[in-house]
Amino acid sequence: MKKILPLLLFSSIIFAQKKVMYQTPYEKGNGNQTATYAETIAFFKLLDKDFESIQMVEMGLTDSGEPLHIVIYNPHKNFDFKQIKKNKAVLLLNNGIHPGEPDGIDATMMLYRDLATGKLKAPQNTVIVNIPIYNIGGALNRNSHTRTNQNGPESYGFRGNARNYDLNRDFVKSDTKNAKSFAQIFHLVNPDVFIDNHVSNGADYQYTLTYIATHHQKLGGELGSYFKEEMMPEILASLKEKGIEATPYVNVHDTKPDTAGFTQFMDYPRYSTGYASMFNVLGCMPETHMLKEYSSRVKVTYEYIAESIKFIDQNYNRIKLLRSANLENYIPGKHYTLQWKIDSTQVTPLPFLGYNGDYKTSEVTGKQRLYYDRSKPFNKMVPYYQSYLSTLQVTIPKAYIVPKSWWNVIELLKINNIEMEPLAKDIEIEVESYRIKDYKTSKQPYEGHYPHHNINIEISSKKIAFHEGDFVINTQQPGVKYLLETLEPQAIDSYFNWNFFDPILQQKEYFSNYVFEDTAANLLKNDKNLKAAFEKKKQENKPFADDADAQLDWIYRNSVYYEQSHMEYPIYRIVK
Ligand SMILES: [Zn+2]
Numbered sequence: 001m002k003k004i005l006p007l008l009l010f011s012s013i014i015f016a017q018k019k020v021m022y023q024t025p026y027e028k029g030n031g032n033q034t035a036t037y038a039e040t041i042a043f044f045k046l047l048d049k050d051f052e053s054i055q056m057v058e059m060g061l062t063d064s065g066e067p068l069h070i071v072i073y074n075p076h077k078n079f080d081f082k083q084i085k086k087n088k089a090v091l092l093l094n095n096g097i098h099p100g101e102p103d104g105i106d107a108t109m110m111l112y113r114d115l116a117t118g119k120l121k122a123p124q125n126t127v128i129v130n131i132p133i134y135n136i137g138g139a140l141n142r143n144s145h146t147r148t149n150q151n152g153p154e155s156y157g158f159r160g161n162a163r164n165y166d167l168n169r170d171f172v173k174s175d176t177k178n179a180k181s182f183a184q185i186f187h188l189v190n191p192d193v194f195i196d197n198h199v200s201n202g203a204d205y206q207y208t209l210t211y212i213a214t215h216h217q218k219l220g221g222e223l224g225s226y227f228k229e230e231m232m233p234e235i236l237a238s239l240k241e242k243g244i245e246a247t248p249y250v251n252v253h254d255t256k257p258d259t260a261g262f263t264q265f266m267d268y269p270r271y272s273t274g275y276a277s278m279f280n281v282l283g284c285m286p287e288t289h290m291l292k293e294y295s296s297r298v299k300v301t302y303e304y305i306a307e308s309i310k311f312i313d314q315n316y317n318r319i320k321l322l323r324s325a326n327l328e329n330y331i332p333g334k335h336y337t338l339q340w341k342i343d344s345t346q347v348t349p350l351p352f353l354g355y356n357g358d359y360k361t362s363e364v365t366g367k368q369r370l371y372y373d374r375s376k377p378f379n380k381m382v383p384y385y386q387s388y389l390s391t392l393q394v395t396i397p398k399a400y401i402v403p404k405s406w407w408n409v410i411e412l413l414k415i416n417n418i419e420m421e422p423l424a425k426d427i428e429i430e431v432e433s434y435r436i437k438d439y440k441t442s443k444q445p446y447e448g449h450y451p452h453h454n455i456n457i458e459i460s461s462k463k464i465a466f467h468e469g470d471f472v473i474n475t476q477q478p479g480v481k482y483l484l485e486t487l488e489p490q491a492i493d494s495y496f497n498w499n500f501f502d503p504i505l506q507q508k509e510y511f512s513n514y515v516f517e518d519t520a521a522n523l524l525k526n527d528k529n530l531k532a533a534f535e536k537k538k539q540e541n542k543p544f545a546d547d548a549d550a551q552l553d554w555i556y557r558n559s560v561y562y563e564q565s566h567m568e569y570p571i572y573r574i575v576k
Helices: 004-021 037-050 081-087 103-117 136-140 177-189 221-241 272-277 294-329 407-415 480-487 513-526 528-540 548-557
Strands: 054-061 067-073 089-094 126-131 193-196 209-213 246-248 282-288 335-342 348-361 368-385 388-395 399-402 427-441 452-466 471-474 572-574
Touching: 037 054, 037 067, 037 103, 037 136, 054 177, 067 103, 067 177, 081 089, 089 103, 089 177, 089 294, 103 126, 103 282, 103 294, 126 177, 126 294, 177 407, 193 272, 193 294, 209 221, 209 294, 221 246, 221 282, 221 294, 246 348, 272 282, 282 294, 335 480, 399 407, 399 480, 407 471, 407 480, 513 528, 513 548, 528 548
Parallel strands: 089 126, 089 193, 193 282, 209 246
Antiparallel strands: 054 067, 067 126, 209 282, 335 388, 348 368, 399 471, 399 572, 427 452, 427 572
16 A cells, blocks of 8 residues: 555646646636747647657748648557558648637647547547648737627737738638648648638627538539538537537628528638638638637637547548549549539528627617627528539640749649649640630739639630640649639639739730831731621721721731730640
């Protein structure tokens, strides 16, 4: 007994010390405080040092000058992703993309601690990777006011990154070092499931947890159905058993959710889960409700991740199989949807725990204002729209050709793990080519750009002379959806829309009317078809017939003198 007693005493002292040692700053605080950037990194460094199941690695820079970190948890102590990917699933957690929404930062610190110390059951088939704080610049820019409508924590980071970019719009255009480093992390760990933690804005209702599950139609095929019909419902059901009710992200702003219902958010590739979806990764953005207490938001975020881990661990094989099988939906000759719109005829009645909303006279403006009455909770069905219609499709080509001169595009394709084959010699290839016929440009700057939209194209087949070192990119690779979403100019988040190809929209050479007059006269004399088309246009179009400049310009544009590169989209499709 004498020997056992001091041992017991000793181990209980160790236990008490451990408990204190591994308490997170959030736990040490008053429940309304979130860890700073320095505290977060220090905490994970400590876990890395003390637990063999945890490894922390520096992974590329951010705009702030500070490096990103990933923290890997593997109870089997293997941190080589080539080996891990052979027989395990990987869950990637992203935190602090919007550092004013830090719930995931604190939840993940506790979760890693609980996994490492055995408080949470170690998954056997799942490795967890987390980016402790993705927007480091924003996290360092700490304040207590910019989340105007949010109920805590006491202080937090800012939404914009070190250069004021919203990182959750930057996943395709990758203006920031953060996004470029993220792509490298993403393809290194090749996650099967991705969770990006947020806090919502918008209406008031009873739920603490809402979520944006990546759109099943964009995810595609059986993988999309599995996510929508099996995976999300099962995770939500297990949360419900723990007393946590959740609803899809309440996609209404300044109206009430129960007036006309709401639609499922379409997470285009600029957003984190939309980016993940291009690589057939099942993604979800938990969006805790801004008006709920910080501690209850951290708790539901923790539980959402914990239940996801349980689900992934039980179903890792199925998830991995469905992911690889999904590539069969994107083979050459099949159609791929570039644009969607909500199908207002497909209504899903959604049980909804809301608060009665009404209008009263504003003290500020004297006009009618919306308010919610929390003494009048309701549970009723609201219309929910989650089906989208495909409004524009493209046929998937066998390959794309990207001339080596578009190195800005090539650089992004490379960091996104796209395999490309440089041409061994100069060669003419029969390709499908796009001419930009029309486009609209945003009048307001948006995330460092004046993006384009409503692109109209003319398609033609022709032989183009390519050069040694231009890249042929076979579409039959894991990044096929990434290629379609970025290289097809009409896709919502195409590189064209994000201004990568703006130089082709400007004509570089012109003519002087008085010199071109004689050339134009000769052109019409020597080309009967041109002459006929010119006369026809004059007859049909009175303003044109009255406009000498327009007529000369028309002849110029239909002649060999007009530069071919103007409006010619410089990425080509091999379809035969
Ligand atoms: Zn957010």
